[in-house]
Amino acid sequence: MVLAIDIKQITKIFDNKVKALDGVELEVNAADVFALLGPNGSGKTTLMRILTTQFRPTSGNAYNFGIDLIRNDAEVRKMIGYVPQETSVWADITGFENLLIYSKIYGVPSGSRKKIISDALQSMGLEEPANDLVRKYSGGMVRRLEIACALMVKPKILFLDEPTLGLDPSARKAVWENLTIFKKEYGTTIFFNTHYMDEADHYSDKIAIIMKGKIVKCGTANDLKQSLRSEALQFGLNCNALDKTALTKIRALDFVRDVLFHDSELMVVIENERADTALPKVMEVLMMRGIQIERIAMARPTLDDVFLKYAGPITKIPECCHQIRGCGRQIRMCGHNDVKKN
């Protein structure tokens, strides 16, 4: 199968000194929604601008559906759609006119222009304000118009640079719902940069994290979360003291990394195993010792945790979890991320 995007050792150095990208390797399957996460200045936008042929990499190569985007950039431009981070529609003409100008630039034949434009307006829910000046649009409407401009020509790959930056939650949801419907219909590959973890989590098939110009992690949201190995089980027990044997037995389970007990709360940190499959085994030990369980909670890492681990500031898994008191929020912190507190 031909990859939608195939990046081989791309490096970009600005002005002979700033290394924005440092040997990026990435593969994106056709018809996937691919999210690229990274902190500010990590090289996300630079990579996207190279992939959209705005400038060339210093070294390395990349292919969109097998077409070399350095040697054959004109061909690549015919099959991609792109929405930059900043506003990219003319505010002093109407939404319809923006689409009209773009349809002409893209050479949509005049016979099908009207239909294509009205389809694009409809798919982004913009029929009503189509004849208003874009200046009067809200942020979410502007974004949807921009995406409509990009979708209108049915690109094989759609590049979105922080597509929902600065939008309120309902506008974000509207943008993604429209995108999802479009993608289902046309099988478009979508490649987007974002800061919103929940967006990457919900809408993407695969995620890569970029840090200082390098891809530090790549996989599905689940892969990434599991890679943290910091799932935990939390039990509320009916006793204030726990016999040593029970603790030792739980510790002896091969997937348990740590066990904490404090104030009738038992916390079991797990590695190399999913919390839901580990649960029965821990429960078995507790029940064998006749300990009554009042409630159970599972704590799984979120994509935020993944991001902080791979792209955040210094994150170390503290050895002394015992000092941390209490509840579920802290279970996550105990996984990594809390050097300061100690």
Next chain:
Amino acid sequence: MTLNNSLREMSAMIELETRRLRHDRTEIYTRAVQPVMWLAVYGTVMSHVRDIPTNGIPYIDYITPGVLLQSTIFVSVFYGLTIVWERDTGILKRLLVAPASRYATLIGRAVASGVRGVVQALIIFPVAILLGVKFIPNPLYTIAAFLMLFMVAGGFAALSMFVASFMKTRERFMGIVQAMIMPLFFASNALYPINIMPPFLQSIAFINPLTYAVDAMRSLMISGNVASIPADFVAIFIFDILIFTLASISFRKIIE
């Protein structure tokens, strides 16, 4: 195919500009105020001086072609500001990712600015007639004069975009363009003949495209002395080709 694409892109850019104008005509009217003042105030006052050798042409008539050109060229010279603004927003990035040549984008914008210039001049033209300026009543001459105006306005818009590709911020761009404007207008034959200038200014006027444009328009609209017309058109044609090429080459720089 490529030529077709380029033409398509250019016509889309012209359409964009005319649509913008349609939505906001105020700009065209307000920009017409200053040139009308030049004619009505400066022209009227200076016509009493009678020291400027105009070959017997009334002074207001003499400066009308220059004022028409000035009003359009000043619009063109600031056209680069649109590009700087579009660079700050994402519009330029997006245009450069579209399947059209970058030359076509630039030339399309320059031509669009030429169209805007012609519309601008068409607003001032009747006002000049009302002020008593006697144009040669030959439609062919008038059309040729407006063609000259269009060509030179497009050329200066390309020059402006060329400057914009180096001066990527509004402040720097405005600074350099402001500095360009005065010598452009005053070191030309727009307000007085070249031969009354000091030699230094004369040599600037000689390489100033505006001089040739004014000469052509004055001949076609006022004096009827068309002997130098071909040379003027050739000069502006060369200027256009040169500046379109330079601006196209440097256009890439603006997004980097």
